[in-house]
Amino acid sequence: MKVVLADDHRMMRDGLRAVLERAGVEVVGEASNGHEAIAEVKRLRPEVLVVDIAMPELNGIDTTRRVTAELPGIKVIALSMNSDRRYVIAMLEAGASGYLLKNAASDELLNALAVVTRGQTYLSPAIAGSVVEQAVGRAPSWRREAERQLSAREREVLQLIAEGKSSKGIAATLEIAVTTVETHRRQIMDKLNLRTVAELTKYAIREGLTSAEG
DSSP states (O other): OEEEEEOSOHHHHHHHHHHHHHTTOEEEEEESSHHHHHHHHHHHOOSEEEEESSOSSSOHHHHHHHHHHHOTTSEEEEEESOOOHHHHHHHHHHTOSEEEETTSOHHHHHHHHHHHHTTOOEEOHHHHHHHHHHHHHTOOTTSOHHHHHSOHHHHHHHHHHHTTOOHHHHHHHHTOOHHHHHHHHHHHHHHHTOOSHHHHHHHHHHTTSSOTTO
16 A cells, blocks of 8 residues: 655654555655645555645645545545644545545554545544534534635635745746735635735634644
């Protein structure tokens, strides 16, 4: 089995690599943000992408959505410190096949890999009970209507705003014009009815687009 690891913490990636390689799983690539993860998955074509939800530049939810849309044969397992069912459902709706808490035992990750490669869904026991009913029905009732109205590009821009990047910095990261960034910023504020960067940041953290860790 070939796996790509995506997490912005090097120590976490090193720990996961050690666990997997001891079990005979080949870690063919690593990434520290969502854009790197997508590039590595396209280049290496692993069976599974193990992805942290709270990554800089492009979070795990939007990374998963793009990977499963563009490379549907690749399975995605989410890693998170957060057991909030909103994040779990968001990852499942984005196309993830599994959701694991970071404090899980190492053998749970190996079990999750075995489950998802059989075409099944794996949820950490600590969260399964609270989300399974919604997950099975893919019920969207928890999602904010405004968030559904944001395009994929607007979600990327919103995450980068929340991470403190300037319009020029966002333009460089996404390889678009500064004027385009400003247009996206205005559209985001109008759709969400928010007017300050602080309000946008709070919203992005609440919706799992970025982390409060900094």
